[in-house]
Amino acid sequence: MEYRKAAPLDISALIMLLVSAHQETELEVSPINSEKAISTISDVIHRGVSFVAVTDNNTIAGSIGGGTITDWWSTKPVLSDYWFYVPKEHRNSDIAMQLVKRFIEAGKEAKVSIQLGHILSGDVDRKDHLFERLGFVKAGSTFLEK
Numbered sequence: 001m002e003y004r005k006a007a008p009l010d011i012s013a014l015i016m017l018l019v020s021a022h023q024e025t026e027l028e029v030s031p032i033n034s035e036k037a038i039s040t041i042s043d044v045i046h047r048g049v050s051f052v053a054v055t056d057n058n059t060i061a062g063s064i065g066g067g068t069i070t071d072w073w074s075t076k077p078v079l080s081d082y083w084f085y086v087p088k089e090h091r092n093s094d095i096a097m098q099l100v101k102r103f104i105e106a107g108k109e110a111k112v113s114i115q116l117g118h119i120l121s122g123d124v125d126r127k128d129h130l131f132e133r134l135g136f137v138k139a140g141s142t143f144l145e146k
Helices: 008-023 034-047 095-110 124-133
Strands: 002-005 049-054 060-070 077-085 113-115
Touching: 002 095, 008 034, 008 049, 008 060, 008 077, 034 049, 034 060, 049 095, 060 095, 077 095, 095 113, 095 124
Parallel strands: 077 113
Antiparallel strands: 002 049, 049 060, 060 077
C-alpha cells in the first residue's frame, strides 16, 4: 500500500470513493451536488491537506482530506477533516490508522491542533474507537431532525 498526498489527477477517483461513502449512510442525507463536491475536493487538494491510500493496482483504497477552520467563537485555527473514508473491503487493514496518522502529522507541521468528526456514516463506533486509540476525546454529538 502506498500513502501519498492526493493530487489533481485523483479528483475523479475521490468523487467515486466519496459517492460510495455517501451511499453507505444510515440516514437519509441531502443529495450530492457534483459541482460543489468537485470544487471542494479540488480546493482541499490545492490548499488543504489530503491523503490517499493507493493499492498495488493503482486503486484508491481510502482517503482523508480537510482544511484549516476556526470555531465560530474563536480565531484559533484547527485542521479539520472534510472527509475520511475507507471502503468496507479495506477496513480490516491499517489504512484508516495510517491516513489519520498522516493527517495528524500535517497538523503538527502546520502547528495547529486536529479536529476529527463523523456525522452521517455507518460504522460510527468503529471510528470513535480509532480516534480514541489515537489520543482524541469525544467532544459532543450531532443530532438530525427526522
